Amino acid sequence: MKKKMFKGLIASLSIVFLLAGCGSGGKTATSSKESESKEKTAETSDVTSGASEQKYTDISELKDEYDVIIVGAGGAGMASAIEAKEAGMNPVIFEKMPYAGGNTLKSSAGMNASETKFQKEQGIEDSNDLFYEETLKGGNNTNDKELLRYFVDHSASAIDWLDGMGIRLNNLTVTGGMSEKRTHRPEDGSAVGEYLVAGLLRNIEEKEIPLFVDADxxxxxxxxxxxxxxxxxxxxxxxxxxxxKAVIVTTGGFGANMDMVTENKPELKGYVSTNQEGSTGDGIKMIEKLGGATVDLDQIQIHPTVQQEKAFLITEAVRGEGAILVAQDGKRFFNELETRDKVSKAIIGLEDKYAYLVFDAGVRSRVKAIDFYDKQGFVKTGDTIEALAKEIDVPADQLKTTLDQWNENVKNKQDQEFGRTTGMDEDLSKGPFYAIKIAPGIHHTMGGVKINTNTEVMKKDGSTIKGLYAAGEVTGGLHGGNRIGGNADADIIIFGRQAGAQSAIFAKEQK
Structure with a gap:
């Protein structure tokens, strides 16, 4: 079957990624910016429509019936479609935006998994139990334990599944709240989102799975x-x-819907959002109309390192590879690799309510996303520490003292002041030196519709809605009160696969 789809896919993805990263997600933060948001939305739509023309399935190929309908073409949606197809079903994906990818396109840190072949190859000793315990602790012990157990126990097989499709994540780093290197990235250390979406779309094309965009x-x-x-x-x-015969909802969260955000957590009014503009809670609302239960809707994560002017998230991998945070006085003020909620609270508690990520050429060489940040104008540079201090207007003598002390900490593998134990493999001594100004921004909605480990959507009485499945950020419970960096990509692949497999079983029973 020859489809009019995916033409020029890889070439256009970089354009879509840039637009998704720098688009209107943060500009929807307050109603006073509504007109600006609409202008940017129109601009984004025009460019992405041109870039992806005839990239997806043509409307002329639409059928009246499919075995499984997937609503949303982010990572969870594409993973579920591939799994359903492998199970012998005829799935279709409907995506309301003019391009596929969703928030997955903006993902940067990596994908967490334990007991993986790549960890073993690199001599990293890890366990599913440790992954479980640290995620539970990071979620303030409020995570759905059944979902979490399934999640960690199926994380390694998800890495293998991706690898079997040519999506290799064998570059390992660490994120906040984790004690081991279990965050899997592309081999060159680049941001995981664009790479993951490109790989999934390639497999969607190869398996001839119809994917319709502008399909709301x-x-x-x-x-x-x-x-x-x-x-x-x-x-x-x-x-x-x-x-x-079955429907899978993978529409993402509601981080770009500020009315919904502030309804559930009023104190977030005025914050910028890192979410792509399609993350408006549509799936949650549709499922609620069917009697589906929700959980943890007030658990909305703010990410500590967000560039404010363009609402662009700066990946946790920068800190995982050795960067530190300094306040306007040039001093460190917290453990940079504590959980996101705690680091965010520490930044908000500063007099200026912002901080600088400070790092060196070594960190930059290990985190390829920094090159992109530099092109966007986020990165300040100095050949020496003193020159960098001048660029960001902090006391040069204090910044040098801070870096000297940090390098001593790394040498001794001990941070007596703040207790940091990870991201200390390399010191910060290789010029040039860099800094990015950051503050917290709305990032992830941990709450959503309630599912069981089969990804069946639950009602308030504990029964399920027959034929309805959900996966990814549209669901709630897995992450509890705080999501660990790197767990979102694991969530969408692990439970996306499960939704595809379980919906296929259900659909077969209906034939």
Missing amino acids: VKEIKEKDGQVNGVKVVFQGKDKKNISS
């Missing part, structure tokens, strides 16, 4: 207590009812 699902259809399709609007005008 408005309603999940149900008959006699069982889901049987969706109502979808194509290109904002053509409304169609498409039938199926």
Whole structure:
């Protein structure tokens, strides 16, 4: 079957990634910026539509019925579609945005997994139990323990599954709250999101799975207590009812919907958001209309290192590879690799409510995303520590003292002042030196619809909605009160695969 899809895919992904990273996610933070957001949205749509023209399935190939309908073409949606196809089903993906990828495109740190072949190859001793314990602690012991147990126990196989499709994540680093290097990145150390989306889309194409963009699902259809399709609007005008035996919702969270954010957590009013503009909670609302239960909607994560003007997240891997945080006085003030909620609170507690990520040429060589940040104008540079201090207007003598002390800490493998124990493999002594000004921003919505380990959507009484599955950030419970960096990509792949497999079993039973 020859489809009019994916033409020029890899070449255009870099454009889409840039737009997703620098687009209107942060500009939707307050209603006063609504007009600016609309202008940027129009601009983004024009460019991405041009870049991805005929990249996806043409509307002329739409069918009235599929075995499994997937709503949302982020990482979870594509993983579920591939798994359903492998199980012999005829799946379809509907994506409301003009391009695939969702928030996955913006992912930067990596994908967490324990007991993986890549860890073993590199002599890293890790265990699923340790991964479980540290994630539970990081989530303030409020995580859904059944989901978490399934998650850690299936993390290594998810890395293998991706590797088997040519998506190799064998460069390891550490993120906040983790004691071992279990964050898996592309081999060259680049941001995981663009690489992961490109690899998944390549496999979607090879397996001839139809993927329609500008396809906005408005309603999940149900008959006699069982889901049987969706109502979808194509290109904002053509409304169609498409039938199926099962539906998987992978629409992401609601981090770009500031009304929904502030309704659930009023104190976040005015914060910028790192989310792509399509993360508006559509899937949660549709599932609630069917009687689906929700959990932890007030658990909304702010990420500590966000460049504020463009609302762009600076990957945790920068700190994982050795960077430190300094305040305007040039001093460190906290353990940089504590959990995100704690680091964010420490920054907010500063007099200026912002800080600088400070690092050297060594860190830059190990985190390829920094090259992209530099092109965006985020990075300040100095050939010497004193020159950098002048660039960011902090006391030069204090910044040098701070770096000298940090390098001594690294040498002795001991941070007596703040107790940091990870991200200390290399010191910060290789010029040039760099800094990025950051402050917290809305990043991840830990709450969402309630699912079980089969990814079946639950009702408040504990029963399931027949034929309805969900995976990824649209769901809640896994991360508890705080998500660990690197766990989102693991979440979308592990539970995306499970949704595809379980929906296929259900669909087969209906034939």
